[in-house]
Amino acid sequence: MDNNTNFTIIKQGAEGRIYKGVYLQKPVIVKERFNKKYRHPELDDTLTKERIKAEARGIVRCKVAGIFTPALYLVDLKRRCIFMEDIENSTTAKDYINKLNEDEENEENKKCIDKLAYEIGASVGKMHVNNIIHGDLTTSNILIKANKIYFIDFGLSHVSTSAEDKAVDLYVLERALLSTHANSDRFFKKILLSYQDNNKKYKEVITRFEEVRTRGRKRTMIG
Ligand SMILES: Nc1ncnc2c1ncn2[C@@H]1O[C@H](COP(=O)(O)OP(=O)(O)O)[C@@H](O)[C@H]1O
Ligand SMILES: [Mg+2]
Incomplete structure (x- = not known):
């Protein structure tokens, strides 16, 4: 260059x-x-x-x-x-959420956040149905433009049919949300609901996800 x-x-x-x-x-x-x-x-x-x-x-x-x-x-x-x-004039989901969170009592803002959670859940569900593991799901790696969401930063992506890999993908996203955004609990729950609507094999993944989370908690407690 x-x-x-x-x-x-x-x-x-x-x-x-x-x-x-x-x-x-x-x-x-x-x-x-x-x-x-x-x-x-x-x-x-x-x-x-x-x-x-x-x-x-x-x-x-x-x-x-x-x-x-x-x-x-x-x-x-x-x-x-x-x-x-170049997805011109796009904003990262991170900036978008932070902006909306500045006035979280605003009903319109809540609706926008819920809609975004729905879109993210639907897209990740679709990715996993197609056995695509993103590998680095964070709100900096999602761009928003004209009501559409774009995924970027696929350097750690791979193809896998395993529920464990999909569960870890979701766990990475949950951790990223927790460390970046307020009210991420509610947001992530909405993502999971929409994920389930868009992924017929979600049950196995969600069970695994709970396990991955428990392992993560234990690891955090140990040090
Ligand atoms: N195709 C694109 N269109 C618009 N902006 C982009 C695009 N790709 C990357 N960016 C911007 O650059 C940032 C970093 O890109 P990313 O692919 O996530 O690389 P990194 O590995 O450095 O995280 C993104 O958060 C986004 O702001
Ligand atoms: Mg990135």
Whole structure:
């Protein structure tokens, strides 16, 4: 990305950079991943590329399943980056919820939050019906634009039929909500209700989920 003046950095993280720019006359987001210096170079290169591939596969698999994701434009393993549609003027679910929570007594705001919980539950239910595990379900990895929700950040996604993997996916989301948002209890309950409406095999997953949660609690108590 070095000699490309067309792009501006919008996020600099430990694992990579996010750029905004134009590619083939379209607004794009470029996600570049670094190799980490302290790891074994060859292993590291493989891991980085696996995450880029996982990202591309997750985006496409979700799209095929009818879940909104950015369009995928280019995967460049050599430059360790991926070009995708810029969901312009979107907000993260995180910012959206925080804004609504500023006035949580407002009935209109409550309705918006409930609607979002419903949408998230429905989409995650659909993902799991299609055996797609997102791997990093947080409110920063969900974008909202014009009443539609888009999922992003699929670097840890994989395909699995196991109820355990789906349960852990839900648990990651619950933990993320608890650590980011007030009133997340009610919000997550709504997500689970909608998840159940959209996933015929939900019972096994929910049972597993309760187990994963108990394991998590025990671990927290021990230290
Ligand atoms: N396709 C996109 N359209 C619009 N904004 C995006 C897009 N992809 C990423 N972003 C923005 O960049 C942030 C980080 O992207 P993400 O894929 O989650 O990378 P990270 O691994 O750094 O979390 C997102 O929270 C969002 O604000
Ligand atoms: Mg992210």
